[in-house]
Amino acid sequence: MIFKTVGVVGSGLMGSEIALVFALAGRRVKLHDANPTFLDQAMTRLERVLHKGVDRGLYEPDVIDVVLPRIERCAALDNYSDCDLVVEAVFEDEKVKASVFSDLDRLVSNDCVLASNTSSISITTLASKVSEARRSRFIGTHFFSPVSRMxxxxxxPGLDTDPLIVDQMMNACREIGKTPIEVKDVVGFAVNRLLHAMMIEATRLVEEGVASPEDIDVACRLGLGHPIGPFQLMDATQISLSLQVQEILCEAYGDRFKPRPIMKQMVGAGYNGKKSGRGWYK
Ligand SMILES: NC(=O)c1ccc[n+]([C@@H]2O[C@H](COP(=O)([O-])OP(=O)(O)OC[C@H]3O[C@@H](n4cnc5c(N)ncnc54)[C@H](O)[C@@H]3O)[C@@H](O)[C@H]2O)c1
Structure with missing residues (x-):
């Protein structure tokens, strides 16, 4: 078993389910969040995810009793010293991530691998926040939401990542039931470049009155075989996050990723998707 004890930092949408998939695969998991209330909420959410999985026949009925106790809630990072791998999934903010990684670098063992779930920040830039000795053991692991299903x-790999660590991480992903692909450290990696090119064009279609968000989602599901349409996806993951990623892609690649004005209006109005009560769908 690769990475027997896994730490996760950030217990939001991504971090909580990253913790879950490692626990489901038999790892001891430590989960920390700056906000202890979010940590409790995450455990409640994970219980719901497992219940749903049992109802769908994905997991054995005893999964909740077996798997959830493998996840230890940690008020601080001090007891991450025995982790073989720590996956960071805090806010998409370079300063916040930098401070987490510099703390981890001090607290974890020399052998521990550090990974970031960033969607848009360069892995090599994040690796520069840890000591030079650690950089060969620093890597990006970009999971997709919902992590338990995707x-x-x-x-x-960053500039200094050891190819052996890349292999180890690819194999660890396979061991937890995922399919990894190796991608260069470029802005947006591979999937977000594809996804946002489509989201921007979908938003343009709405602006031009060609079709409604609901109908474009139907087109993507029934015409392209996507499991979910771009507007449903933006509503589920917060429109502001898509806008933020497009601004970063636009800075890197130019106007082909320029966010559409209607999207800025939606976010400006506070219509940020499901969590805010209104998005592309009311
Ligand atoms: N949401 C997605 O669909 C998605 C997909 C792929 C990657 N990502 C990336 O994953 C990361 C997390 O995204 P999310 O959607 O789970 O965000 P989220 O806002 O749901 O969760 C982030 C969590 O990090 C915690 N946090 C913030 N600062 C912290 C700190 N210093 N120490 C410990 N905890 C801290 C917050 O309290 C919060 O619970 C981001 O980098 C994001 O870009 C998100």
Missing amino acids: KLVEVI
Whole structure:
């Protein structure tokens, strides 16, 4: 078994389910969040995810009693010293991530691998926040939401990542039931470049009155075989996050990723998707 004890930092949408998939695969998991209330909420959410999985026949009925106790809630990072791998899934903010990684670098063992679930920040830039000795053991692991259901992980080596660590991470992903692909450390990696090119064009279609968000989602599901349409996806993951990623892609690649004005209006109005009560769908 690769990475027997896994730490996760950030217990939001992504971190909580990253913890879950490692626990489901038999790992001891430590989960920390800056906000202890979010940590409790995460455990409640994970219980719901497992219940749903049992109802769908994905897991054995005793999964909740067996798997949830493998996840230890940690008020601080001090007891991450025995982790073989720590996956960071805090806010998409370079300063916040930098401070987490510099703390981890001090607290974990020399052998521990550090991974970031960032969607848009360069892995090599994040690796520069840890000591030079650690950089060969620093890597990107870009999971997809909902992590318990989405099979793909983009595995992203930074400039100094040891190829052996890349292999180890690819194999660890396979061991937890995921399908990894190796992707270069470029802005947006591979999937977000594809996804946002489509989201921007979908938003343009709405602006031009060609079709409604609901109908474009139907087109993507029934015409392209996507499991979910771009507007449902933006509503589920917060429109502001898509806007933020497009701004970053636009800075890197130019106007082909320029966010559409209507999207800025939606976010400006506070219509940020499901969590805010209104998004592309009311
Ligand atoms: N949401 C998605 O669909 C998605 C997909 C792929 C990657 N990502 C990336 O995953 C990361 C997490 O995204 P999310 O959607 O789970 O965000 P989220 O806002 O749901 O969760 C982030 C969590 O991090 C915690 N946090 C913030 N600062 C912290 C700190 N210093 N120490 C410990 N915990 C801290 C917050 O309290 C929060 O619970 C981001 O980098 C994001 O870009 C998100």
